[in-house]
Amino acid sequence: MKTSNLMKGAALGALLASAAAIVPAAAQETIYFSNNAYRTGPFSGSGIPIGDGMRDYITMINERDGGVNGVKIVYEECETGYDTKKSIECYEQVKSKTIVYSPWSTGATLAAIPRAHVDKLPILSMAYGLSASADGTNFPWVFIPPLTYWDGASLMVKHMAAELGGLDKLKGKKLGLIHLDAPFGKEPIPVLESLAKKYGFELKLYPVAAADMQNQGSLWLSIRRDRPDFLYNQGWGAMNPTAVKEAVKNNFPISKLVGVWWAGGDDDARAGGPEAKGYKSLNFNAAGQNFPVIQDILKFVVEKGKSTTPKEKVGENLYNRGVYNSMLVVEAIRTAQKLTGKKVINPEDMRRGLESLNVDEARLKEIGMAGFASPVKISCADHSGHHKAYVAEWDGTKWTQKGEWIEPMKDEVRPLIEANAKDYVEKAGNWPKRAESCEKSS
Amino acid sequence: MSDLATTRPAPNPLANPWIRAGLILAAAVAAILLGAQLDSSGTLYAVFIDPFQQMIQAPDLLVQTIWEGLVSGVLYALIALGFVLIFKASGVFNFAQGIMVVFAALTLVGLYEKGVPAFLAVIITLGVMFALAVTIERVVLRPLVNQPDIILFMATFGITYFLIGFGESLFGGNPKQMIAEQLFLPKGAIDLPILGGLVSLQKIDIAAAVIASLMIALLALFFQYTRIGRALRAVADSHKAALSVGISLNQIWVIVWFTAGIVALITGIMWGARSDVSFALEIVALKALPVLILGGFTSIPGAIVGGLIIGIGEKLGEFYWGPLVGGGIESWLAYFIALGFLLFRPQGLFGDKIIERI
Numbered sequence: 001m002k003t004s005n006l007m008k009g010a011a012l013g014a015l016l017a018s019a020a021a022i023v024p025a026a027a028q029e030t031i032y033f034s035n036n037a038y039r040t041g042p043f044s045g046s047g048i049p050i051g052d053g054m055r056d057y058i059t060m061i062n063e064r065d066g067g068v069n070g071v072k073i074v075y076e077e078c079e080t081g082y083d084t085k086k087s088i089e090c091y092e093q094v095k096s097k098t099i100v101y102s103p104w105s106t107g108a109t110l111a112a113i114p115r116a117h118v119d120k121l122p123i124l125s126m127a128y129g130l131s132a133s134a135d136g137t138n139f140p141w142v143f144i145p146p147l148t149y150w151d152g153a154s155l156m157v158k159h160m161a162a163e164l165g166g167l168d169k170l171k172g173k174k175l176g177l178i179h180l181d182a183p184f185g186k187e188p189i190p191v192l193e194s195l196a197k198k199y200g201f202e203l204k205l206y207p208v209a210a211a212d213m214q215n216q217g218s219l220w221l222s223i224r225r226d227r228p229d230f231l232y233n234q235g236w237g238a239m240n241p242t243a244v245k246e247a248v249k250n251n252f253p254i255s256k257l258v259g260v261w262w263a264g265g266d267d268d269a270r271a272g273g274p275e276a277k278g279y280k281s282l283n284f285n286a287a288g289q290n291f292p293v294i295q296d297i298l299k300f301v302v303e304k305g306k307s308t309t310p311k312e313k314v315g316e317n318l319y320n321r322g323v324y325n326s327m328l329v330v331e332a333i334r335t336a337q338k339l340t341g342k343k344v345i346n347p348e349d350m351r352r353g354l355e356s357l358n359v360d361e362a363r364l365k366e367i368g369m370a371g372f373a374s375p376v377k378i379s380c381a382d383h384s385g386h387h388k389a390y391v392a393e394w395d396g397t398k399w400t401q402k403g404e405w406i407e408p409m410k411d412e413v414r415p416l417i418e419a420n421a422k423d424y425v426e427k428a429g430n431w432p433k434r435a436e437s438c439e440k441s442s
Numbered sequence: 443m444s445d446l447a448t449t450r451p452a453p454n455p456l457a458n459p460w461i462r463a464g465l466i467l468a469a470a471v472a473a474i475l476l477g478a479q480l481d482s483s484g485t486l487y488a489v490f491i492d493p494f495q496q497m498i499q500a501p502d503l504l505v506q507t508i509w510e511g512l513v514s515g516v517l518y519a520l521i522a523l524g525f526v527l528i529f530k531a532s533g534v535f536n537f538a539q540g541i542m543v544v545f546a547a548l549t550l551v552g553l554y555e556k557g558v559p560a561f562l563a564v565i566i567t568l569g570v571m572f573a574l575a576v577t578i579e580r581v582v583l584r585p586l587v588n589q590p591d592i593i594l595f596m597a598t599f600g601i602t603y604f605l606i607g608f609g610e611s612l613f614g615g616n617p618k619q620m621i622a623e624q625l626f627l628p629k630g631a632i633d634l635p636i637l638g639g640l641v642s643l644q645k646i647d648i649a650a651a652v653i654a655s656l657m658i659a660l661l662a663l664f665f666q667y668t669r670i671g672r673a674l675r676a677v678a679d680s681h682k683a684a685l686s687v688g689i690s691l692n693q694i695w696v697i698v699w700f701t702a703g704i705v706a707l708i709t710g711i712m713w714g715a716r717s718d719v720s721f722a723l724e725i726v727a728l729k730a731l732p733v734l735i736l737g738g739f740t741s742i743p744g745a746i747v748g749g750l751i752i753g754i755g756e757k758l759g760e761f762y763w764g765p766l767v768g769g770g771i772e773s774w775l776a777y778f779i780a781l782g783f784l785l786f787r788p789q790g791l792f793g794d795k796i797i798e799r800i
Contacts, residue, residue, distance in 0.1 A: 040606070042722030044615030181770050207770035211725050214717040217510040218760040218772060225503055225761075238617065238722035245717060249631070249644055267617055271718050 029344050030067075032074045033058070033329060034094035036104040041081035042213065043237030045267055046318060050104070051077060052309035053322020056301045057293075061330055063300040068333045071343050082237065084108050091115060099350040100124050100329060106184035109133075109142075116141045117432055122351040124332075126325045127152075127261060127284065131187055131413075134384035135421035136355065140434045143354045145328060146284050146376045146387035149234070150416060151408030152260050153188035155282055156232045157195045158406055159258060159391055163230075171200035176228035178219070178235060178243055181207040185234045188260070191416060192232075195409075204228055213239040220246040233259040241271030248275040255280065258391065266316040269394035276394055280402070281317075283392040285324040285373050287399040289315035292368030293323065317392070317399045324373055331367075332357050339439065355380055356439045374405050380438035386410045463786060493762035502639020507761045508754055513647040515753020517712055520654040521730040522737065522745035523661055524705035529739045530678040531698040532583065534594040538601040540727030542703060545609050546571055547710025547719045551618045560624035564707075571703030572696075579695045587691065588681060606721070615721065620714035622646065627715060650712040657708055661701065662742045670697060678740065732776035736783050738793020747791060748780075755779045 035054055038047035058075040067073055078090035087108030091101060101116060101123045103109040109129030116123050123142045125133070131150040133142035160175060161167045177192060179185030185207065196203040204226050206219050216239075223231070231252070233243055240263045247257050255278040259268070264281030272279060289295065294315050301307045302314055313319060336345045336353025345353070357378045364370050374388040388405040425431040470490075497504045521539065528536040549570050553563035582597050623629065628645035635641075665671035676684040677694050685691055706727075710719065713726050730749075737748025756779065760772040789795045 039615045040610055040721065041615070042720065042725065045617035045718070045720055048614075048616055205768060207768065209770050209773040211728070211773045212770075214713060214722055214726060215514070215729070215772070217514060218507065218757045218764070219769070221503065221507055221510060221757075221761050222765065222769065224506075225500070238717060238720050241617065242717035251642070267718070271619065 028072075029070075030072050030074045031099055031333060031344060032076070032097045033100065033102075034076045034078055034090070034098040035102045036080045036087055036090050036108060037077040038080050038082045038104070039077075040079060041083070042210070043082035045241070046237050046262065046265055047082065047104070049265065049267075049309070049313060049316055049318040050322040050325075052307065052313070053319040053324075054102075054326045055322075056297045056307050056309065056314070056319075057323045057326035058330070059301045059306055060293075060297045061326075063304075063306070064296055068330055069337055069343060071337075073330070073333070080105065080108065084111055087111065095119050095121050099333070099345060099347050100354070102325070102329075103129065106130070106187065107182060110183055113139070113142055114428065120351075121347045122354055124325075124328065124354065126328060128184065130424075131191075132417050132420035132424055134382060134386070134417050136379070136381050136383040137434055138421040138425050138431070139383060140355075140436045141351060142383060143357075143378060144384045145357070145378055146374065146385055147389060147408055148384050148386070148413070148417070149187035149260070150191040150413045151384070151386050151410075152282055152389070153191040153232070154195065154409035154413055155389055155391075155406060156188075156230075156258055156260075157192070157199070157201075158409065159280075159282075160201075160230050161199075162403075167199055173201045173230070174204060174226065174228040175201055176204045176206055176223060176226065176231045178206045178208060178223075178231060178233045180213075180234065180236055180239055181209045184236060188232070188234055190420070191413060194416065195412065198412075208235070208239055213237065214242050216242050216246050220250045220252070223252060224250055229256065231257045233257060233263045235259065235263045240265060240268035244268060244272035244276050244279055247279075248272045254278045255393075258282065261321070261389070264392055264399060265318045266313075266399065269399070274396055277396040279394040281392050281394075281399070282389050283317065283399070283401075284387065284389040285317075285320050286371060286401065287315060287317040287320055287392070291370075291372050293327075293372065294320070294368075296368060297323070320372070327359075327367065327369065328357070328376070331359050331363070351436065352439060354378060355383070386413060488766055489763070496762060500639060501637040502641050503761075505636055505641050507757050509641065509643060509647075511754030511757035512750065513651050513753070514757065515750040516651045516654040516658075517709065517749075518729055518733050518753050519658060519746045519749025520705055521709050521727050522733040522749055523658060523742065524702040524709075525730055525734055526737075526739065526742055526745045527661070527665070527674075527698045527705075528702050529734075531674055531694055532594055533591045533678070533681075534598060535734075535739070536702065537595065537598040538605060539702060539706065539730070540724040541602045541605040541609070542571075542574075542706035543710045543713070543727050544719075544721055544723045545574075545605050546703060546707035547620065547714045547723060548609055548613045548618070550707065550711070551621060551714075551719050552613045554621045554624065555618070560621050563621075564625070567707055568704065571707060572700050575696050575699035575703055578699050579692055583695050584692060606724075610721075617718040617720035617722075620711060620719050622711075622715040625711065627711075646712075646715055650715075653708065654712065657705070658746055661705075662746075665742065670694070674698065729776065732780040734790075735777070736780040736791060738790025741790065741792035744790055744792035751783075752776050752779060 037051040038044055039051060055075055058073050062072050078094060080086040080090055082105055084107035087103055087105060088111050091112050101112055101121050103112055103125055106128050109125045112123055125144050127147055129144055131148035133139040134144050134148050161170055192203050208216060235243055247254055254276060257279055259281040261282045261284060264283055269276050269279050298314060302311055332353040335356050336349040337343060339352050339356060340349045355378060359376045361375055376387055377385050386408050388407050390405045391402050392399045393402040524539050525536055546567055550563050550567045553566055554560055586594055586597060627649055630645055632643045633640055665674055673689045673694055676689055677691060681691060713723055733748040733752050736752060737744025756772045756776045759775045764771045
């Protein structure tokens with residue numbers, strides 16, 4: 001007995017000693033960034049490529065440049081399974097460590113917004129989350145570049161008008177919205193309703209309960225009955241490939257089915273087989289490997305075995321979306337370092353960095369992303385920027401850009417955002433008044 | 443004595459379920475007649491008149507809706523059967539049935555991706571499901587013989603979480619395409635011009651309906667007329683009594699869990715071909731829950747009839763009445779239908795009336 005206790009003690013001692021040996025290494029100058037991921041559960045089909053893209057870009061920056069201005073980024077994932085409850089746990093776990101909270105779900109963003117304003121932790125919800133949070137005056141800690149779901153909805157209407165030959169041709173047409181019956185899915189409804197009233201088209205809603213994501217038979221029968229002229233798909237996870245398959249099955253003209261940017265996964269479209277050719281999706285990043293940034297990821301990360309993604313999946317649409325999200329994080333860190341003169345920044349600095357973020361054409365070229373995305377600029381009052389997007393088309397094997405980058409209807413969306421933000425703040429009761437001063441540059 | 447007989451209170455006519463059903467029907471007819479008096483914008487009109495008018499005006503859509511409901515119904519029935527068999531044999535609701543669907547489908551597709559020919563992959567998958575049944579019997583059920591049912595029920599939660607983790611570590615969380623073509627499942631549709639419209643029957647749906655029906659028939663016959671079937675029913679009645687007459691509980695458990703595995707594989711192939719193979723399929727199996735409530739947990743015909751009623755009922759409800767409340771009612775409507783039936787038959791359509799003496 002005694003010897004075994006001795007052995008145990010020795011083992012424990014060795015363990016502690018080795019842990020102690022690790023600590024100094026971790027204490028070197030680093031920035032910690034935690035990202036909510038879902039590599040498991042019903043939404044993993046969308047979550048995996050995004051998580052891979054995010055991680056690989058950060059790894060590439062660490063490997064190629066030795067971090068941001070010499071400070072390495074410690075990247076960790078917190079697995080949520082796209083479950084809001086688990087996202088909140090993740091928030092609580094990382095709030096004292098991470099420089100920015102990356103919720104990766106609209107439900108998680110909604111839950112985190114009130115907390116983050118108390119904890120003073122910036123939230124970067126890239127093109128998802130609460131559209132009204134684009135109002136920086138009321139939501140100083142939330143950032144929603146490059147555009148919001150409401151911009152997406154207005155882009156869908158613009159696209160519809162372009163296909164029909166003008167906004168005046170919208171009158172009497174029917175637009176169907178297939179949406180996940182969850183906060184994410186319902187986001188575009190107010191803008192679509194307001195635009196429907198203005199331009200005289202009819203809006204039909206087709207909610208899909210999460211339990212019926214793969215059981216959309218009767219929904220598509222309703223679509224067959226209602227004969228909408230266009231369908232906008234605000235879907236996520238297993239809902240998207242099912243919708244594409246059902247559209248093909250029900251002979252709905254696939255070119256009239258347009259997904260929000262999250263319905264533009266390669267696996268989503270691939271599920272429809274050859275008939276899915278012509279399926280469309282809004283997009284704000286390019287797909288493919290023909291960009292210096294993706295080549296660098298291949299060279300420094302994937303080919304060195306430091307990625308979990310198979311090589312052929314690099315450059316898929318959602319993978320590149322993840323790369324884009326990480327680029328925003330890295331550029332905001334860089335901006336914060338410049339603003340504060342510090343190398344290792346804290347969440348307060350990160351908030352300033354995000355608020356002064358300005359990635360112009362020249363900068364995009366420098367970081368190997370020319371043509372990959374449109375320039376992004378965030379200001380003190382405008383935490384989104386309402387930037388351009390384009391309509392992507394599935395050509396049977398990959399996503400291609402169809403048409404030009406188009407501007408959302410900012411004049412329609414912005415007043416709604418401000419009104420809605422005011423409403424949110426009023427309903428919240430004692431919402432903290434913005435105390436953070438604006439940077440001179442923004 | 444005769445005095446006593448005359449003073450007995452008259453039976454309450456409302457206690458008779460048929461009278462109650464008749465009253466409700468009469469109320470519905472009255473409401474329809476009342477609705478007809480209303481203008482075409484009223485709520486009553488929208489609930490009681492408009493859907494039926496739609497059915498008459500576009501009979502092709504009605505046929506199509508019923509067909510979709512029938513196909514889902516047959517598939518629900520098949521899933522429900524997996525539950526019923528295990529419930530009969532072990533007295534537990536097998537919470538792991540959903541994940542077994544995912545696990546079977548992932549094994550099949552995963553093997554194919556590793557280069558195993560499609561049909562060999564099916565056979566190996568069946569082997570895996572058998573091994574799983576044996577393992578569950580050895581590791582989970584055998585040590586729990588004669589424990590309260592709730593313990594066994596909790597054990598199926600354990601199996602679920604184990605299979606989620608095991609499946610994810612083996613196959614990853616990526617969605618995969620079902621190898622429908624490689625298994626010679628038909629593609630495309632048959633368009634039938636019916637009643638002045640077009641009814642489009644997907645060949646894969648026809649195949650699903652036929653295969654699932656065959657499966658159900660085979661299982662029903664097997665468990666009704668074979669020695670093992672009788673043993674199963676004996677086990678269902680009492681573990682102890684069955685053991686005392688020499689029925690091997692272990693053998694029966696392996697057989698029913700393996701059968702549930704086969705059912706899971708077929709369900710996985712059919713639903714997987716309709717969307718994709720991912721962990722989201724797990725939820726589909728829970729669609730069987732209202733079917734079980736309706737059909738009774740212990741009845742094979744109950745699972746079949748219940749599946750069809752739920753399948754057709756929810757599709758008709760969603761299609762014709764869903765728009766009134768903004769759609770998306772399918773998932774709770776199934777439970778609603780089941781509850782409606784329970785009002786009249788608390789033990790389910792074909793369930794055993796359990797009389798417990800205190």
